[in-house]
Amino acid sequence: MSILEDVKKLGLAERFMGYCRVDTQSADEAPQVPSTAKQHDLAKLLYEEMRRIGLADVKYDEKNCYVYGYVPASEGVEAETVGFVGHMDTAPQFSGTCVKPKMFKYEGGDIVLENGLVTAVKEFPFLSEHVGKQLIVTDGTTLLGADDKAGVAEIMTMAEYLVKHPEVKHGRVALCFTPDEEVGHLAAALDLEAFGAAYAYTLDGAGLGGIDYECFNAAGAKVIITGQSIHPGSAKNKMKNALLYAAEFINMLPGAEAPTHTEGYEGYYHPTDMEGTDSGAVINFILRDFTRDGLEKRKALVKAIAAFLNAKYGEGTVDVVITDQYNNMAELLESKMYIVDKAKDAMKACGVEPETVPIRGGTDGCALTFRGLPCPNLCTGSYNHHGPRELAVVEDMEKIVEILVTLVSVK
Secondary structure, three states, X not given: OOHXXXXXXXXXXXXXHHHHOOOOEOOOOOOOOOOOOOHHXXXXXXXXXHHHOOOEEEEEEOOOOEEEEEEOOOOOOOOOOEEEEEEOOEOOOOOOOOOOOEEXXXXXXXXXXXXXXXXXOOOOHHHXXXXXXXXXXXXXXXOOOHHHHHHHHHHHHHHHHHHHOOOOOEOOEEEEEEOOOOOOOOOOOOOHHXXXXXXXXXXXXXXXXXXXXXXXXXXXXXXXXXXXXXOHHHOOOOOEOHHXXXXXXXXXXXXXXXXXXXXXXXXXEEEEEEEEEOOEEEEEEEEEEOOHHHHHHHHHHHHHHHHHHHHHHOOOOEEEEEEEEXXXXXXXXXXXXHHHHHHHHHHHHOOOOOEEOOXXXXXXXXXXXXXXXXXXXXXXXXXXXXXXXXXXXXHHHHHHHHHHHHHHEOO
16 A cells, blocks of 8 residues: 555544644734744644654643654664654734634635635636645635644644554654744744754645745834824924825835735835824834845845935934844755755655745744754645635645655665
8 A cells, every 4th residue: 555545544634624723823023932822722732642643752842832742763774863843823914713624625616615705716726736636725714724734734644654654664753843933933942952853844835846945035124203293284394294204115115026016036125014193103014035135235225215214304204123034044955955855856756746936935944944953845735825715735735744754764
């Protein structure tokens, strides 16, 4: 019997949907880690499940909300420890409360969710590649949580498979599940020494076949605008309206270099939120570029716009605070491409054509790579993350588990 046939018996879809029903939505700018206490609910569930399926050295870091477990090396096998990392939280941008996953066989055409929301083939043409497969969707009122519970479910199913099939020879396999990836904490408290992996993979990607080892260089910019409030009836030549200055600041950025108009290796400027009154306003931006030089140029433009507005409206009108967030992990992984090649070879062995694409964001793997643990990112078989049209493809998820088993197997 093939690996894939055995994987299909392990209930991957049911495991994944069970994880989706656990609300683990993280919160922006929360002072504590994890940012939401409810992430512990899934951590505890995973801890008990890892013990139940027979993993070794299972540990639940109750303070930081990390869960660790290991599949011991097969007897007589000496090989580097390979790690796998998935994050438990879901994005703050859309509700993760009362998720109601639904699995059905997709016969083609637009998908109409229970609340009437439509996932249209015209808008999402990848759907045409999955006719005849089992899809898991939401009811339209929440996100699904495939980012990254699909990855978590695949890692867990791979581990269970290895425990149940001792005839598959492998080295030590390390697992870790982390909180708060969606809000930028990026596995900061992962104990690398205890984890013990020579290299690792995050499972936090999208469609089947994706292998990612490049990501943005990233910075945040906080633009603080100080106005002067005067009664509008006597404001001529006196009022300094911070809201108008904020609009002027945004309009001075290149309109074509926004997320809505960029793809591939193109960077962007993106105002994420703004608040204020005519007397004062704050705009938060994220700046992204695939080269360090490109990111520095973006920082310089933000500062130049501030300087221009200060010259126009008076010193102290606009202040800019820029904070570096993460760097392109390709800088380090390009010298360790054998890790990426191993994943490509495993995919090809399973009949999947690998595709390397730049990550237009950041991952736990990016931060871990710069901490000394090389960690590219692999696909999960899911799409449309962070919104109500999110979906996962069961057959692709099962194929990914087969790829993971093949990846850790040794002859």
